[in-house]
Amino acid sequence: MGGPARHELAAAVARAGGFGMLGMVRESPDLIEREVAALRTQTNRPFAVNLIPAATDRTLLRAEMDACLDLDVPAFTFFWDPVPEAIARAKAAGALVLHQVGSLQAAREAEAAGADVLIAQGVEAGGHVHGTSGALVLTEQVAREAKVPVVASGGFATGAGLVAALALGAQGIQCGTAFLATRESYAHDYHKQRLVGAGAEDTVFTDAYVINWPKGAPVRVLRNSVIDALGHRLTGHDPADLPREVVATDDGRPLLRQGTDSPLRGTEGDLEAMALYAGQSTAFVDAIPSAEEVIDRIVAEAEAALDRLASLTRMTEQTE
Template identity: 80%
Template structure:
């Protein structure tokens, strides 16, 4: 690997390459996080609002795959306090080395994780949220642009947001939301970030726990096929937008993509997962064990879907991004020589 592509954040997190795998709730289980970590990236378990038992099971299964560091992704601001306590209790009892938090920074949870010796990575969608997270003690800031798939907590693009935060932050910054190639990794480093975080690129991998239907919809999609909407909001607070692939639900909304109140949305059951009913307009995405009307579910994908054209292994995805990054650096140097 080109020496210029290894950053201080790699040393902090214990990874070999500056590529983080987003903690996608559902798809990011031990197979994916373990494969990313073993390939030299930084893996995350997406354990948002999962039971303590499942979190323990996933942590132990991941550690059976690799001894590399990883993070557990939780969302304190959108989780019932009792459940959050149980999630944190089990993760800390198993001495997890890092947590990734998202949504509004909750200082007491950041402080609790750090008091136990864990690193805290906090994903933010604005400069103000970055300031609050850093002031609360976050060790790393993940700047999530509006082009990201899944839940989005900001309104501006990743290029501008990343540079804004990197200019001011005293801690390492990671760029997220539209990053799935080596060229985008080089661009992120040029903006002041020390790594990229990829969600869509890792959702469509062999180890992802996403349903094959979801993976192949991502492969077939382009950036123009993704939509910013708050229609898929059941199970989340009002006004929590997501980026998903266009489907029959989105088509039926016409231009009314935002402004939806969970109280006014249909609670019709359209699918099930291990016997659990899944509702139309819920935030659940189709996983390996999901059955029912998959087409109508939240098919999360970011604008970087344009660069996903297959379902490789996580290791192959990391290898591709790093090879592309080295090629991008060569191009930049050639441009410099030609202009000399």
Template identity: 65%
Template sequence: MANTTGRLRRPLCDLLGCEVPILLAGMGGVARWELAAAVANAGGYAMLGMVRESPELIETEVRALRAATDRPFAVNVIPSATDPALLDRQIARCLDLGVRAFTFFWDVVPETVARVKREGCLVLHQVGTPEAARQAQDAGADVLITQGIEAGGHVHGRIGAFALAEEVLRTARVPVVVSGGVGSGRGLAAALALGAQGVQCGTAFLATTEAFAHDYHKDRVVAAGGGDTVLTDVFVLNWPRGAAVRVIGNSITEGLGDRLLGHDPATLPREVIAHDSGQPLLRYSTDSPMRHTTGALEEMALYAGQGAGSIREVIPAAERLNRMVAEAESCLAALEERQ
């Protein structure tokens, strides 16, 4: 459990049932039960990344997570990027399992928010624009996660994380969490000083021993600096046109030259370059390499945010969280001394 003097505690912690305001991003495929349990048991707030996963896998993951921790958690699904029939089954299974919190992302789908709110569930909604923040809040979201353009993975907006958070904070009636480029305690302290109530971290927790990402992906994150990441929509198969992602530059992005954006999934070739548990994976798909992926890993989407420069080694998730807590405490204590 994180050791804190209380400088970091915010009302968000009471709402979510965590000790420190550090949220694990619901990274699809990466944030499975092992990583979620490690973050939760260390005092943070965990999310299971179940984007487009089967209800059966969701049940397996939820049960495994509950066996590993008694801490609260959320399940992350993406309504606008999931077949409606599958989404219906995902949410129904979660509700049957007694899941009490959901994280949503991309376009705001008010009817989906309303469905889980009617069941008494908390809703955390990640947004990339002030307008999306207003829509999510009006739909009933309990927490707004403002994702900046610095973030790894799918990026919905084009505004910096702190600039977006500052704008959203002017009118927000619910807690605001900063996401994008935050991988250290200094980033957490800055977010709290801005008036946000916490941070969400993806890249920082991808490079941990419990993450379900492939070791190759973790090693590339450790070796990368923020300037080694690029924003592109070439890794778009399985998602709507124009869905940009931030990845570590590789041979695919280098081959694009200055055409990183503007790709139409309908015109991209379907070529198998890797396999995962017997399933073929295509070049230009949104799939990133998981533990058991084999094939051309270098050509896949290697998600990472601009905060990668602060990640210098693969360590247990609890250790990363505790380092962030200690650093943030130190930063805030130094600010108090100057006042």
């Protein structure tokens, strides 16, 4: 989730029984140190730090990992193309490595490089999307081959979705959008309110927001004025050709109209024009609860879904 997943959210998820992740993509070692320290004042449960080795300057990545390893961070979650050197370094230090992938081939490469957990990301996911397959198909593909645990991601925000993922062979689900719209999320209130009012059909798969990322790095965002102005030209954008137009600032840092920054709590400017990341699971977001309430709801819904399945099984047995 990048910026919105600061210590407040990660700690709340961990305390509620989930696996909290700090979104520290391209952040400074100083911020990583502060966020890890703040998280540890709120919980002693395990957590992971999210980095993207394949889309981060090597010098910065080395400094990020140095900071994490000096702090004895227990786990890393990586994304995009697997970088074996980063996985090996984390593993050598005794850290758990989760790797989010968007294709069966990427899953094979990540597992071969030593990943302990594979996160199969479907095209329904919000934010950066690495593949083109739906989550249900990709999860089952990966689960059939992998010798490590698999987690399903992309469009999951309910207990029924969790049960479906388990049926496909996954051991759990990863949720982004559902936690983006929580009280603990570091996302701007404007972004949260847009999620509450949006449906699955309001999300768009595009590479229009690509400045600061490699060419051909699509995202899923909420439709806005920038997307509407593109008409049918939703993909095929080269970051080198896009204008560097400042539309907002965050702590004095200029943010570009077609950059990959999403609005955070302190962001000021034309928030409507920014990348408002959202997965298709925004269809199930109708309020801004606490992270604990989200987890409790998902668990309760999963139990109800399992009860329904058990009831159907009993009815079938009685009619035979």
